[in-house]
Amino acid sequence: MKNLKVDVTDLKKNFGDNHVLKGIDFKVATNEVVVLIGPSGSGKSTLLRCLNRLEEPTSGKVVIDGNNISDPKTNIDQARENIGMVFQHFNLFNNLTVGQNVELAPVELGKMSKEEAVVAAKKLLNTVGLDDKYDAMPQSLSGGQKQRVAIARALAMNPDIMLFDEPTSALDPEMVGDVLAVMKDLAKKGMTMVVVTHEMGFAKEVADRVVFMADGKVMEEGKPEDVFDNPQNERTKTFLEKVINV
C-alpha cells in the first residue's frame, strides 16, 4: 500500500475476560475512505477508539503517520491534534456556545489566535450549513445540527485523518441525509476517513474500501461493489442479507 496513513498490526483488546479484538491487521492509505461494517459487538467501535487511544490496546501496534500511538511514551495529546473524531452522541461541550465549541481547541492549543479562530469557526459552520447557529447553545440544536457542529469542531484542528463512530445512529431518519452530505463532501475533498456506520448506501457510494468485522476479527475486505455484490465469507453474506432486506 502506498502512502500508508494507518497501520495496525495484531491489535488485541480485552475488557476483563471479554476479548473484543482478537488480533486485527488493518491499514488505511492517505486520502482513502474506509468504512467498517459488521454486527454490533463485532469490535468496530473499539478498533476505531484504539486508533486515537481513547481505548488502551491490550497488545499489538497502532501506527499513524509513522507515530506509534500504542506506545505509552508517545505524546498522545500531540498525536490527537491530527486525528479528528466524531461521536455517535455528538458530545458537544454543553457549557459552551456552538462557536466556542469549534474555537476552543485551536485557541487553547495555540494553533490560532482568538480572532483567527472566530473567522475559521464561522467558515467551517458555513460549510456544514450552520453559520446562523454561531451563538446558539448546543441544547437548542437538533441531533443533525449537533452532529454537523461536531464535525466542524473536529475539522477546526485541521486534522489529516477523521474517525467517525456511528455518526448517524442516534439521529432521526430525516436528519441523516444532512450529516452524510457533509461527510461525502469531506471525502470528495480528499480527507482520509475511517467510518463505522450502518449506512450501507453511504458505504457503497463513498467508500474506497469496505471492511467487514465479526467476533473481533476482520472477516472480509475489498471494494464496496465486491463486498456487497459478491461476498465471499458466509458471515458477510448472512449479515448483508439481514441489513439489506430490512
Next chain:
Amino acid sequence: MKKIIALISCMFGLFVFMNYHEPQVNAAEKTYTIGTDVTFPPFVYANSNNKYVGIDMELIRSIAKKEGFKVDIKPIGFNAAVQSLSSGQIDGVIAGMTITDERRQKFDFSTPYYKSGIVMAVAPKGDVKSLKDLKGKKVAVKTGTAGATYANSIKDRYGFKTVTFDDSDNVYNDVKNGNSAACFDDSAVLNYGVKTGLGLKVVTKPTDIGSYGFAVEKGKNKELLSKFNSGLKKLKANGQYDKIIKKYTGESATASQKKANDKADSEGHTFIGLIKQNKSAILSGIFETIKLTVVSIICATVFGVLIGLLGVLPSKFARGASTTIIYIFRGLPLLVLALFIYNGVPSLTGSKVPAFIAGIITLTLNEGAYTAAFVKGGIQAVDPGQMEAARSLGLPFGRSMRKIILPQGIKIMIPSFINQFIITLKDTSILSIIGILELTQTGKIIIARNLEGFKIWTIIALIYLIIITVLTLLSKWVERRIND
C-alpha cells in the same frame, strides 16, 4: 468567578488578621491561662453583665495582682477545664475543685483555700428527707465533681442510680422538675443557691470530704503554684481573704443577690426583657458563630475541592488518598474530632492549640470531607463523553477538566454547596464543647445564671434560623450569578 475567589480570599485574610493577637511582650507580667467552670456560685458565675465573679475569681485576680502576673480566664466548664489542664491547653484550674488522691495523680494542688463538704438537696415538696429515702430513685450529679464521686461511692449502699450532667443548672432543674429525687453538690454552693432562691432545700449535714485547691498540671508550672501559695498567704494575713469569703457568703451578700435574682425574674420574664439583659453576650455569641462559620466554610470549601479533585485524577494513588481522607473524616463524629484535636493532640505533642483554631480545623476536616464527596460526585456526574470529546481534540487532561468538566460539574454541585454551608453553620454549635463562646455556649451560660431554659433556647433557636435564612438567600444570589 475570579472576582468571587478574590472576594473570598480577602475575607479570609481579614479574619486571620482579626484573630491574630499580639503576643505579650511584657516579660515582667507573665500571662497565665486559667480554666474555670461556667457556673458554680458562689465560687464562679457570670453576673448580670456577663463578667465572671465569685470567690475563686476574686482570689485568683487578687493573687495575680499581689504576685505580679496576669490571668486570662477561660470559663469552659468544669469537665472541659480539667481535661484541658491535663492536655496542657491551659496553665491552671480554679473551679471549686476538691483535692482528692485521684486528682493528685494528675495535678499538683496549691495549699487549700476553702474547706467544703458534700450535701444533698431535694425539691421542697418532695418526700425524700434522708439518704435512706433514695432507694430505687435517681440522683442528679455533675460530671467529674466531688459530689458525683461521693454519690457513686454510696449508691450501692442506698440503692439509687446516678444521672450525670455537664452543667449545674441542668442538675438542679432535673431535681426541680422531678426527674431526679435529689442532687449532691458542695455545701457552699448548694447553701448559697438555696439562700439566693434556687428553689431546692438542703436536707443533710456536710460530709467532711476535704478542701478546694488551685491545680496545675503535675510536675509543670511550679512557678505559678508557688506564686498562688504565697499570694494566698498574703491575702489571709492582711484580711482580704476573709473579706472575699464574706462578700459572697455573708447574709448581706446572699440577700442582695436574691433581691437581684428576684428583680431579674420580674423584669426578665418576657422575651424582650431577656434579650435586653443579655444583649451584649448574645451579640458577641452571634459574632463568634458567624466568624466560625465564615472561616470554616472558606477553609472547608478549599480543602474539600482539593480532596474532591484528587479523587478524579487518573492516578490510582491520588484517588486512593482522596477516598481514604473522605472515609476517615466523614466517619468520625464531629464531637470526637473536636475533642481529639483540642485535647487529644496537645497532650501528645505538648503544644497548645487555641480553641478557635481547633474549632476551625475540626470543621474544615469534617465539612471538607463531605464537600470532597459531592465535588467528586458532581464531576463524575458529567457525561464521560464530554471528557472523551475534549481529549480527542488533543486537549490535555487538566485543561479538559478546567474548560469543560468543572464548569458543568460546579452547576451540579451548587445545591450541595448551599446545603453544606447551612450544615456548617449548625455544626459550629458543637464547638461549645471545647469552650468556644459561640451562640450555643452563650446560651448555656446565660441559662446557668437565670435558669430560663425554655425562653433562652427559643431565642437562640430563632437567631440560628435568622442567620441560616440570610446565608441561604446569599447562596441563592451567588447561584443565580453563576448560572447566568
